[in-house]
Structures are given as C-alpha cells and as structure tokens.
Amino acid sequence: AEVSTQSTGWPEIRNTLRAWRKENIRCSDKTVELGEYALQHYSASLGNEKWAVYEQVCIAALDMCPAKMKLVNKCIQVLSEQFPSSLRVSMLEGLKFEYLKKWDAALEMYDGMIEYEPTFPAPYKRKVAIFKAQNKIVDAVNELNKYLGTFSCDHESWLELADIYTTQQNYTKALFCVEEVLLQYPHNHLYHQRYADILFTLGGKENLEMSCKYYSKAAELNPGNVRALF
C-alpha cells in the first residue's frame, strides 16, 4: 500500500521504515521522504531507533544526490557526534566518497578499516562495489572470491557473485555459487528457482531435466511461485 507523509499515521511510518531496514528494500525516494519526516517530527518518539533511521536515510539520500547532499552531510555529522570513531559511521563517509567517484579515497578508507577490524565484513563488500562501479569486473570477481574464502557463510555475497557470473554468461560458476546458498537455505523456494533458471539457460538435455526437478521443488516449497509453475 502506498505510504506517504500526508496520508499515513506515525506508527505506520515507523513500521514501514523498520520493515524496509529489516528486508534491505531499496526505495530511496520514499525512504528519504518518510525518514526525513520522521526525524523532523517524531525524533523523541523514535528514541534510540533514530540512529538507525539516520543511517537508513543517509544511505537512501546518497541515491538521491546531488539534490540531497546536505541531508547526507547532516546525517553523517549527527551520527559522528553520537558515535565517535564508529566503523559504521566511517562506512557512510566511504559511501559518500564512492558517490563523488573519489575511488582512491574510498579504497584507502576501506583498506584502513579492514586492517583495524578484519572481521567487519562491510568494507570488503564495498571494495567489490567500487570495482563493479568502475566496470572492473575481473577485479570485482577476484575480490569477492577472496572475501568468500574467509566469510563463506555470507549468502548475500554468494548471490552477488552468482549475479556477476550470470551477467558475464559464466553460468557454470553461477551454478556453483547458488549451490553454496542452497546448502545453507535448502528450504528457500527462490534459490531452487534461481538454480533452475540458470540450468535452463545453460541448456542441454540433462540440464533441462534437472531444471524441471528444481522448479518442481520450488513449486512444492511455495505453490505461489509463479515462475516455477510456468
């Protein structure tokens, strides 16, 4: 349902922002509209949740730049004052460098963060994003493979790697990545369906038969999966 600052009450705005944070949904224009409104009018009601909203609004506002650069700077300033020397706030500054295409500054920042805290996954992933943005696909793939060597349970990254391999039409490697995700989440119909999609695209009699099996599994797990039913 359409949510807007004009027609929606406060609890719904807060719940919508929460849901978008939890599910990592990217609808930056709406996030900025609702988030800015919430921070201006309901800062007290948000309590400690407001710091998460500042972070969420900052990231969404970067998608809306240059129009929303003042908002980005404000969010970073507020969060830096509240959480001095926080890695999460440094990530936002790195994202701002990325928007400004200051790749070297961003990479230097992320390398520094990795050296300081090697178990914090976010800067590794941003490095991959920087290579992707520069269309340096080989570097992006190498970096992502290196990351997955250490953080092999990160299903989001396996899926990202599968996406990159798919766009490069390297379907065999994409299959391997989805298999890693299926090992962790064998009951997720979407991953079975994705595996089947790649098998179908690869083609050949055996792959088509196997893709039917995976589509059937996806439909069994979720009879509402239209793609599997087709």
Next chain:
Amino acid sequence: MSEVQISLCAYAKLLSHVVQYPYAAVNGILLTKDEKQGEDELLNIVDCVPLFHYNIPLAPMLTVALTQIEEYASNRDMKICGYYHANEYHSDNDVGPIATRIADKIAENCDSSCLIMVENEELNHIATSLPLTAFLPVWTNDRIDWKSCGKPALQFGQKGYGIGPEIIKKQIYRSLIDMDSHYDDISLHWDNAALNEVVKLYAEGLMGS
C-alpha cells in the same frame, strides 16, 4: 533523419521503467502496428512492455514473457518489433552481449526490428532530448550487426519531451508494472492500462495546445 519513431506512450513506459529501478539494468519489448511495412518506411514503435529489472540474462522467464507478449500483441493488431535495454552502470552505454543476444533473437523472428539503448548519462537532459539511441540490424552472412541510426523521433516532436519531467515530478513511474512485478504478484498486469490513460490525457493536452 531518424528511421525510428517512438510514441509518447511507449516512451513514457520505457522512461518510467528506467527511473523506477535506477540501480538496476532493465529491459523490455517494443511493439508496432501489425501492418505491412515498406522497406524505406519509418519503424513506428506504438507501445512497449517492460520486462525485467532482475536476472536479465536468464532465459526461462524471457521465453515465457515473449510468448505472452506475442499473444497480447496479436489480439490488439500489434506485433513485436524490437527490444530496449538500459545498462546497470551509469557510464556504460555500450550494446553489451546480453542486449545483442536478445535483440538478435527478436530480429530473426520479426520482419522489421530495432534495438533501443538507453543513454544513462543523458537522463539528466530529458526535458530537452530523448536519452535513447536506436540501432537497426544489418545482416552480414549469418551475423547481425547493430548499426546506430541516432536518436528516435518522438511523437509530437519537441513538444513531447515535456512528458519526461512530468513522469518524474508527478511520480507517475511508481505505478509502472513490469513482468518481474507481475510474476511476483500475478494480480498486477503488465499492460499498464492506468499509465496508458495518463499518457493519453497528456497527449490530448498537447494536441489541444
């Protein structure tokens, strides 16, 4: 002189699709009237069907979607006449291998076809020009080379450019349904009848002025 013309309706849907998913590659199918066309005649794109914003290179849903679109088009005296593609990265305006493969397949199955690439960097200037480049197929032995023929002409010419900023200002793009959204929720239909109506009213306004 442009060899491809695009209607306000098709352009509005194409632009809405690109603006709705600015972080992703998007693609779609172009439709023309189902009439015999002379060799030197303009290819007139009258409508389009936005396809995907996710997993574009994968074949199965493309196959299903094309079957559905063919049926839909033939019931409305239209036929498939091309393919549009917007790359994921802002600075990447090249005709990549995925776009070429799909456009090739469409060219093999249609009498006349074109490929439209969205120029991501031109999206800043939609008030004054179309952020699109049209390509026509040139057959060499068994290969197809896609040769650029410049920007397509827009229905209503310069007067029509105003629809671009209108779509963004009034957030008309939010209501666009593409095939991916349809497969996620089958109650949503990809013919975008409501958006067609909005564009029709805008076009009537242009004709009256």
